[in-house]
Amino acid sequence: MHMNPEPSNITHAAQPIWRDLLIPASIVLAGACVGLGLYFSSPMQPSVATAPVPEAPADTTQLVNAVTEADHIKGSLDSEIVIVEFSDYDCVFCGRFHNTMNEIVATNDDVAWVYRHSPIAQLHPQARAVAVASECVAELAGNDAFWSFTDGYFAAREDGNDTPHGELIPQLALAAGVEQAPFSECFASGRTDTLVQEDIDNARATGGQGTPWSILIGPSGKTYPINGALPIAAIEQLIQIAKDEA
Amino acid sequence: MLWRVLRRVYAHPSYWALSAAVSGLTLSLMVLLPNMAVLSAVLFSPAVSALSKVAFVGALYGSLVTNFTIVSAVSVVLISGLFGINAALLGYFIKRARGAGKVRATRATTLSGMVAAVLGVGCAACGSAVLVVVLKLIGIAWIISYLPLHGAEFGLIGVGLLLLTTRSLARKISDPLVCPL
Numbered sequence: 001m002h003m004n005p006e007p008s009n010i011t012h013a014a015q016p017i018w019r020d021l022l023i024p025a026s027i028v029l030a031g032a033c034v035g036l037g038l039y040f041s042s043p044m045q046p047s048v049a050t051a052p053v054p055e056a057p058a059d060t061t062q063l064v065n066a067v068t069e070a071d072h073i074k075g076s077l078d079s080e081i082v083i084v085e086f087s088d089y090d091c092v093f094c095g096r097f098h099n100t101m102n103e104i105v106a107t108n109d110d111v112a113w114v115y116r117h118s119p120i121a122q123l124h125p126q127a128r129a130v131a132v133a134s135e136c137v138a139e140l141a142g143n144d145a146f147w148s149f150t151d152g153y154f155a156a157r158e159d160g161n162d163t164p165h166g167e168l169i170p171q172l173a174l175a176a177g178v179e180q181a182p183f184s185e186c187f188a189s190g191r192t193d194t195l196v197q198e199d200i201d202n203a204r205a206t207g208g209q210g211t212p213w214s215i216l217i218g219p220s221g222k223t224y225p226i227n228g229a230l231p232i233a234a235i236e237q238l239i240q241i242a243k244d245e246a
Numbered sequence: 247m248l249w250r251v252l253r254r255v256y257a258h259p260s261y262w263a264l265s266a267a268v269s270g271l272t273l274s275l276m277v278l279l280p281n282m283a284v285l286s287a288v289l290f291s292p293a294v295s296a297l298s299k300v301a302f303v304g305a306l307y308g309s310l311v312t313n314f315t316i317v318s319a320v321s322v323v324l325i326s327g328l329f330g331i332n333a334a335l336l337g338y339f340i341k342r343a344r345g346a347g348k349v350r351a352t353r354a355t356t357l358s359g360m361v362a363a364v365l366g367v368g369c370a371a372c373g374s375a376v377l378v379v380v381l382k383l384i385g386i387a388w389i390i391s392y393l394p395l396h397g398a399e400f401g402l403i404g405v406g407l408l409l410l411t412t413r414s415l416a417r418k419i420s421d422p423l424v425c426p427l
Contacts, residue, residue, distance in 0.1 A: 092315075093312075093313065096312055097312075100312070224284050224287060224288075225281075225283045225284050226281070226284060227280040227281050227283075227284075228280055228281070228309065228312075228313040229309070229312045229313050230281065230305075230306070230308075230309050230312065230313065231305060231306075231308030231309055231311065231312045233305035233308055234302065234305035234306050234308060234309065236305075237298065237301050237302040237305045238284070238288075238302065240298065241288055241291075241294050241298055241302060244293060244294060244295070244298065245291060245293045245294065
């Protein structure tokens with residue numbers, strides 16, 4: 001005598017199929033929501049490329065433009081390790097990573113930090129103007145003035161300074177040693193926007209999907225991608241690994 | 247009801263282990279995935295010592311603090327914990343049903359549940375990578391500038407849905423495995 005009930009007679013099996021699928025469907029939906037949440041709230045937000053991207057080699061970080069004296073550098077151009085950062089002035093994670101990198105170059109004589117631009121217009125509509133202004137500061141007063149402006153901008157925003165961009169930019173430019181008239185002329189001309197665009201293009205070409213996006217170049221020329229604002233301990237470890245691999 | 251079911255499930259140490267493993271895996275995927283390229287380059291490099299590899303991976307976990315907003319970091323931790331709990335409840339439910347000889351009855355739930363759970367974890371962990379492409383195609387990234395939490399709302403919705411899932415699983419477990427009249 002067959003005592004086992006047919007599966008369809010069991011309470012759980014008797015439930016409609018959609019009830020069985022309710023839990024897994026919820027999990028998938030939850031996962032998608034979390035994915036969306038992480039995507040939107042993480043520093044690696046999209047730069048929303050509109051132009052077609054040409055086919056690139058597997059390791060796109062090798063496409064990073066060569067570091068030259070024209071770059072904005074903290075540290076020596078001949079340093080064993082070079083970290084090229086693509087940043088956005090109004091991105092909070094870039095501010096965090098800016099502090100990390102300042103600490104890295106302050107404590108590592110053999111590390112150079114190169115600052116390049118990758119403002120995300122869709123999220124930070126004023127960031128490109130700040131980048132253009134910073135290039136004017138660099139053009140008119142040099143590398144040190146650029147860093148004075150850039151450090152000052154990130155410090156101001158970190159301190160909760162919500163002065164409008166139109167006021168803060170000239171304030172910081174003046175504080176960096178640039179005179180008002182030539183700065184205004186440069187900024188109004190928009191001629192440094194070309195430099196900003198070159199950086200944006202190179203950030204995308206190297207695989208950058210958001211900011212901060214950095215590429216560590218080791219002594220052997222090997223490149224290591226750094227997505228987002230990694231903690232200082234991870235950067236220190238990566239520097240050591242790059243040296244070990246040389 | 248939920249508390250009673252949780253006490254019953256977690257009376258077995260194996261479910262603690264299952265929860266911890268699933269939670270740890272979920273957390274690791276979500277925290278480490280954005281830097282999977284450099285992580286794999288380091289882990290598979292013969293020139294890097296095992297100690298350096300471990301130290302680098304450990305240091306990368308710190309990005310939970312530096313690479314996420316407070317809301318999204320809390321969401322990540324909650325989601326990881328809830329995935330662990332869900333896995334334990336699901337495992338307990340399947341084992342109990344199978345023990346009662348209801349294998350066929352639970353087959354749909356088992357398979358679809360486990361597959362969906364894996365998909366769910368995958369979505370949660372690599373959603374950012376996948377959605378970058380999707381959102382680029384449809385061009386809606388600007389929407390987040392209008393959201394009060396800049397998109398972290400989706401993570402909180404995910405937490406809510408997982409809480410509902412936990413409750414549903416607990417209810418299924420508390421249902422007696424009986425034949426209907």
